Amino acid sequence: MLFKNITNVSLQTKITGLLLAVIIGLILILSGLFTYSKIEQIISNKYNLSMQTARTVSLLPSVTEGLEEEETRQSLQFLTDQYSMENDADFIIVQDKDGRILTHPNDDYLGRVHEFKSGYRARVFGGYYNMETEEFIGPSIVGVAPIMSSTGSVRGVVTVGYLKENLWSLIYDRVEIILYVSMAVIVIGILLGYFLARHIRKEIFGYEPREIAQLYCNRDTLLSSLNEGVIATDKDSMVTLINESAKKLLDVGDSYVNKPITSLLPNLDYQGVYETKEGKLNQELFINNKTLIVNLLPLLANSTVTGVVVSFRDKTEITEMLNMLSEVKQYSDDLRAQTHEYSNQMHLMYGLLQLGKYDEVLALIDREINNLDKINRSIFDQIEDTNVQAILIGKVGKASEKKIDFDIDEDSYLSPLPSHIEVSDLMIIIGNLIDNAVEEVSAKLNPRVSFSTIDLGNDIIFEITDNGEGIDKEEVEKVFWAGYSTKKEGLEGKKGFGLANVKSSVEKLNGVIEVESTSDGTIVTVYIPKKE
Amino acid sequence: MKKYIGAILVLLAVFIAGCSDESSGSAQNFPNGNIEIIAPATPGGGWDATARAMQKIFDDEGLIEENINVSNKPGGGGEVGWQYLKNQDAHTISINSSLVITNNLLGQSDLTYEDFTPLGILSTEWISVAVPPDSSFGSGKEIMQQLKKDPTSLKIGVAPSLGNNDHLSFVQAAKEFGVDVSKLEFMVYESGGDVLTALLGGHVDVASMSVSESKEQHLAGELEILAVSSEERIEGLEEVKTWKEQGVDMVFPHWRGIMGPPDMTEEEIAYWDEKIGKMVESEAWQEVMKNNEWEPYYHNSEESKKFLAEQTEKYQELLQQAGLTE
Numbered sequence: 001m002l003f004k005n006i007t008n009v010s011l012q013t014k015i016t017g018l019l020l021a022v023i024i025g026l027i028l029i030l031s032g033l034f035t036y037s038k039i040e041q042i043i044s045n046k047y048n049l050s051m052q053t054a055r056t057v058s059l060l061p062s063v064t065e066g067l068e069e070e071e072t073r074q075s076l077q078f079l080t081d082q083y084s085m086e087n088d089a090d091f092i093i094v095q096d097k098d099g100r101i102l103t104h105p106n107d108d109y110l111g112r113v114h115e116f117k118s119g120y121r122a123r124v125f126g127g128y129y130n131m132e133t134e135e136f137i138g139p140s141i142v143g144v145a146p147i148m149s150s151t152g153s154v155r156g157v158v159t160v161g162y163l164k165e166n167l168w169s170l171i172y173d174r175v176e177i178i179l180y181v182s183m184a185v186i187v188i189g190i191l192l193g194y195f196l197a198r199h200i201r202k203e204i205f206g207y208e209p210r211e212i213a214q215l216y217c218n219r220d221t222l223l224s225s226l227n228e229g230v231i232a233t234d235k236d237s238m239v240t241l242i243n244e245s246a247k248k249l250l251d252v253g254d255s256y257v258n259k260p261i262t263s264l265l266p267n268l269d270y271q272g273v274y275e276t277k278e279g280k281l282n283q284e285l286f287i288n289n290k291t292l293i294v295n296l297l298p299l300l301a302n303s304t305v306t307g308v309v310v311s312f313r314d315k316t317e318i319t320e321m322l323n324m325l326s327e328v329k330q331y332s333d334d335l336r337a338q339t340h341e342y343s344n345q346m347h348l349m350y351g352l353l354q355l356g357k358y359d360e361v362l363a364l365i366d367r368e369i370n371n372l373d374k375i376n377r378s379i380f381d382q383i384e385d386t387n388v389q390a391i392l393i394g395k396v397g398k399a400s401e402k403k404i405d406f407d408i409d410e411d412s413y414l415s416p417l418p419s420h421i422e423v424s425d426l427m428i429i430i431g432n433l434i435d436n437a438v439e440e441v442s443a444k445l446n447p448r449v450s451f452s453t454i455d456l457g458n459d460i461i462f463e464i465t466d467n468g469e470g471i472d473k474e475e476v477e478k479v480f481w482a483g484y485s486t487k488k489e490g491l492e493g494k495k496g497f498g499l500a501n502v503k504s505s506v507e508k509l510n511g512v513i514e515v516e517s518t519s520d521g522t523i524v525t526v527y528i529p530k531k532e
Numbered sequence: 533m534k535k536y537i538g539a540i541l542v543l544l545a546v547f548i549a550g551c552s553d554e555s556s557g558s559a560q561n562f563p564n565g566n567i568e569i570i571a572p573a574t575p576g577g578g579w580d581a582t583a584r585a586m587q588k589i590f591d592d593e594g595l596i597e598e599n600i601n602v603s604n605k606p607g608g609g610g611e612v613g614w615q616y617l618k619n620q621d622a623h624t625i626s627i628n629s630s631l632v633i634t635n636n637l638l639g640q641s642d643l644t645y646e647d648f649t650p651l652g653i654l655s656t657e658w659i660s661v662a663v664p665p666d667s668s669f670g671s672g673k674e675i676m677q678q679l680k681k682d683p684t685s686l687k688i689g690v691a692p693s694l695g696n697n698d699h700l701s702f703v704q705a706a707k708e709f710g711v712d713v714s715k716l717e718f719m720v721y722e723s724g725g726d727v728l729t730a731l732l733g734g735h736v737d738v739a740s741m742s743v744s745e746s747k748e749q750h751l752a753g754e755l756e757i758l759a760v761s762s763e764e765r766i767e768g769l770e771e772v773k774t775w776k777e778q779g780v781d782m783v784f785p786h787w788r789g790i791m792g793p794p795d796m797t798e799e800e801i802a803y804w805d806e807k808i809g810k811m812v813e814s815e816a817w818q819e820v821m822k823n824n825e826w827e828p829y830y831h832n833s834e835e836s837k838k839f840l841a842e843q844t845e846k847y848q849e850l851l852q853q854a855g856l857t858e
Contacts, residue, residue, distance in 0.1 A: 051639070098715070116714045120853040121638070123714050124703060126694035127851065128639030152693050152720030 011201060011208055016193035023189035027182045035175050042171055043141065046162045047130045050143030053087045054160040055128060057094070058145040067096050067147065067156050077103045077110075083160075090163040093136055094147070095119060096156040105137070119157035122146040126154055132164075139164040229292075231310045232299065233261045237270055240307065249314055251288055265294065265310060273298050274305050284315065291315035323501060327427055330435070331394045338397030378408040383453065385417045387426055392451065395434045399449060404438055409452030409463075417460065420532045425505045432498040433464045433524050440468035440522070459511075459527040470517040480513070502526075562800055563623055566599040570626035572613025574606045578744075578824070579627045582654060582788050585820040589811050596807060598623075609693070611641050617793055618647060622800035625651060625792045630697055632791075633844050637851055638695045645844070648791040650836035651804045654812065655821060656785040656829035658762040659701040660746045660772070662739045662755045664731055672759030673778040675738055676709040683715035689727040689736035690718055701761050701784040702740040704850050708780045714853075731755060742786055743769070744825035761785070787829055789836055805833050 009017075057063055057080065066076035080092040080103040094102045100113045118135050121127040126146045133142055140161040147156040204212060223230055229246030233239055239256050242264075247253065256264055265285065273280060279297040286292075292312045299307035345368065352361045379392055392408065399406030417426070434451065441447035444467065452463045471479060480503040506513050511528035567590075571583035583602045590596040605613035610631045617626040628645070635641035661672050669675050679686060690699045699718065706713050719736050721727045724745040731739045732754065739746075739755075743766060750757045750769070757772045761784035765774060775782055790808065792800070811817055812830045821828055831839050 117853065120714055121851050124694075124716070125638055125699070125851055127637065129637075146694075149720075151722075153718050154694065 012194070012197040015197040015200065016190065019193035019196070020186070020189055023186060027185060031175070031178045031182055034178055035171070038174050039171055042167060042174070046141050046167065047143070049087055050089065050141060050160040050162060051128065051130055051145070052143070053083060053089055053092070054143040054145035054158045057083055057092060057160065058147045058158045063094065063147060063158070064149070064155060066094075066102065073102055073110075079103075087160075088162075089160050090140065090166060091137055091159075091161045093159045093161070094156060095159070097123065097154055099123075102156070116157065118142055119144055119159060122157045123154055126152070133161075136161060137163060141167070227313065229310075229312045231261060231264065232307055233270075233310070234307045235274075235305065237261050237308065239264065246312070249288075249290065249292065249312065261308070261310065265292075265312075268294060268296060268310075270296065270308055273308050277303075277305055285312070291319075293318070320501060323428070323498070324424065327431055330398075330431075334394040334398040334401075337401035341397070341401055375408065378410060378412060382410075382412050383408075383414045385414050387417070387423045388414060388430065388453070391427060391430050395431070395438075395451075399438055402438065402442055402447075404441060404447040404449060406438075407448065407450040409450060412451070412453045414453045414455050414460070418530055418532070421460075421509060421528065425509060428501050428505045429526060430462060430464075432502045433462070433526070436498060437464050437466035437468070437522070437524075441466045444468065455530070458531070459529055462526045462528075463523060465521060465523045467521040470519050470522050471515070473517075476515050476517060479515070562803060563596075563598050565623050566601060567596060568620070568624040569600065569602050570613045570617055570624065571602055571604050572606065572610040572626060572628075573604065575604055578657075578788060579610075579629070580604060581820075581824060582627050585817070586790075586811065589814055589816045589820075590807065592816060593811070593814050595810055609635055609640060609696075611635060611643070614641075614643055614648070617791075618643070620793045622792055622796045622804075625790055625804065627788060628791050629788050630700075630786070630843060630847065633840070633847050634695050634700070634851075637844075637847055640695075645791070645840040647794055649794060649796040649801060649833070650840055651790045651792050651801065651833050652808045652812075653787055653789040653829055653831040653836045653839055654808075655824075655826040656787040657824075657826050658743045658760050658766060659698055659784055659786055660741060660743045660750075660757045660761075661702065661705075661759045662731065662741065662746045662750065662757050663737065664734070665753060665756050667737070667756065669738075669758060671773070671778055672705070672775060672780070673709075675758065676706060676711060676780065679706060679711045679716065680709060683712045684717055686717065686737040687735070688716060688718050689721060689730050689739040691721040691723050691727045691741070694718060694720060697784070697786040698740040698742065700847070700850060701786075704782050704784060705759070705761075705775055705780050707850070708775075708782050728755070742825075747825060785829065788826075789831075789840075791836075801833050808832075 060079070062079060063076065066073055066079075076094065080094060083089065084092050084105070091105045093104050095114065095116070096102060098113060099116050099119075100111065101109050104110055116123045118131055118133040121129060122144045123146065126148065128143075128145050130141065130143050133140065136142075136159065140163045142159050142161040144160075145158050146154045147158060149155050201207075207215070223241070223243035224245075226243060227245055229249045230241075230243045231239055231246050232241040237260055238258050239261050240258075242252075242254070242256055250264055252264065261270065262268075265287070268283065268285065269280060273296050277298050277300065279295065281295045283294045283296070284291055285294050291314070293315050294310060294312040297309045297311070298305045299309055345364070349361055349364060352358075352364070375396060379389055379396075383389055383392065396406050396408075430451075434449065437449045441449060446467075448467045450465045452465075454461050480499045503513060506526055506528065509528050511526055514525040514527075516523045516525070569583045569587055571577075571580040573579040580602075587600045587602050590600055603613075605616055607613075610628065613626055614628070614632065617624060626648075628648075632643070632645050632648075636644045661675065663669050663675070669678070675686070688702060690696070690702070693699075703713050703716070706716065719730065721730060724741050727736070727739045727741055728745070728749065730736045743757075743760060746755065746757055747769060749755045750772075757769065759775050759778060759780075760766055760769065760772055761782070762774055763776070763783050765772065775784075790804075792804065809830075809832060812828060818828070820826070
């Protein structure tokens, strides 16, 4: 819980806190080390000083004399007081060989016999040494030296001491300055942390890091959900971001990040966008067998261009939609043509009846019924798929209006189609092929188009035959390319896409198209597997 | 970055190779110059005698072919000679004794045995307590009883300074017996001869000195040895009881040894172990022992190191006030 709270604080607090922790940590370690070495230094200094002073005092001739004679003891005290002052020693105690105290900072102790404790090694063995003891006055560091006679026997002992409590205050004096400096550094640290955090916040528009992360996630989801391709660049036209749709449309991977955008989408006026700071919309670009409609928009920060956002969509997709629309429109036209034909015949019959030419009326109706029967029979009896029926009825009407002999092969047979073959695919495949055939023969004498279908094997086969002038061998391949057309004129935008759409639909269904063309006509055969 | 690490590694390799070349070279050729034995005292004492005996035997027995010199470097209770030794190579060795330990404990020196390479302990002699022939004391125990009653009642003579083995041995005996040693009255003389004179002249009541210094006078009846610090009675002084026999539980050897400069290689130590080990087995060495009233006390380098550590502990304890620990 607590940890969660810690990670949840603002960036400002985090940076300041971290900086502060580092600075305080460092200061603690450094001043700790410094203090430690100071203490070491002071203590070793006191060790040396007390030893030296003890040695010096023990060698003074007046001290040796003072041990012997009562009268000189006063001057002995005076002498040691002087040495205490000079060396900042807290006490200098001189004892004779029996332990009698001859000098002491406190006069009350003078003359008392004090058994040797810290002075033992000096008294018995003539040793010189340092030690820590509480024997005199208080806890202290002492240097002990024996007072030797000229022959070398011990006459007394000098103990020079520094009280530990005074050492602590001495150490504190030395360390105090470090405390002040440390404090100053910590204050500077707080200020630095504050300014650093503020600077960073300003760079990131005042967002907290987790808010930025949230935005980033949102952006990613948003971009990948778009059908449009989106590419962003930095100010040097290097790609910084590319979304899924863009990768799919351009057929590239992530490796395009940090490469110039001109290698992805060449021939666009990026420079213009940088210079004018204005977007360029609806530009067409043919790339990867696709026509793209591209929008260029500048990325503005504080009214300077920091990059370009390029969004684009496949124009082919738009065209397909247009095609579909025109297809539907065509059907309603076809139906209108049929109605018109029908009313024409009604008028004819009405005229003949008025004139009383009943035999001719009968003959007309007979012929029409025969004709209709024939077509209906093949359409409704042999072709069981209702969608194909509907398409064929429409095309029959259209052909009859154009006085083209549209014939459905009597041997055609088609069961209902499997569900994965959609109406739109059928409309594109059958509709376009028949339309093309009708178009092709419309200028001929005795124009004829025939349609045949069969689904006996594993494949569904559609065959559209016309008696047009055929297609040159070299052209056969090209007719299925987008944008190719043999038509001189046609619907705006529709031109040249019909057969390309047929091809892509057939390929989508894993089918095959075969074109057989002679100067007497063209046979287009489409094979579509029944299984998906 | 990688380049730098590579360069540093190469440098390091060259450096290490250079180092090992040097050390292995010198080890193979050791010794390759004159040998120097330091006696850190004036000619005439025990240290000097030991050094010269070693020189003679190494030479006579053909143990060492190189030139061997004895240098006397007196001063500071061995300090001068040992300070000199500290900066020499393995061709220089020095005589030592318990002073290498006690000098440091008594604040006379910063050196300890750990600043050197112990190569061996050679010999020991024992310490006697002597009184004039007309003394009222009949045994060491009687002296201690008197001192226990009144520590200041007797004057004790030692030489040449407090803290040497003669002094420490007496203090330890007194301490074992329960005497308040901080009140003892030691008279310090310049030499063993002076102590003898003082004893005979009645200036001191008791003297502590090595057996080699007192044995002759004892046998001549000029003084009487009442106790010796050895484990067992000494050859030629069979009538004198040891401290142990008199109920004072202590043995106090006055040993002498040999040590080399610090940081000697294993090969150099092995060389000296072999040479010294052979020397102490020679008949000439036995002769030297006998003539000087010394006892063989050989420890090799490994054992000496242990021995010196034990001795240091023992002396530390001895210098401590009874019942107090530092």
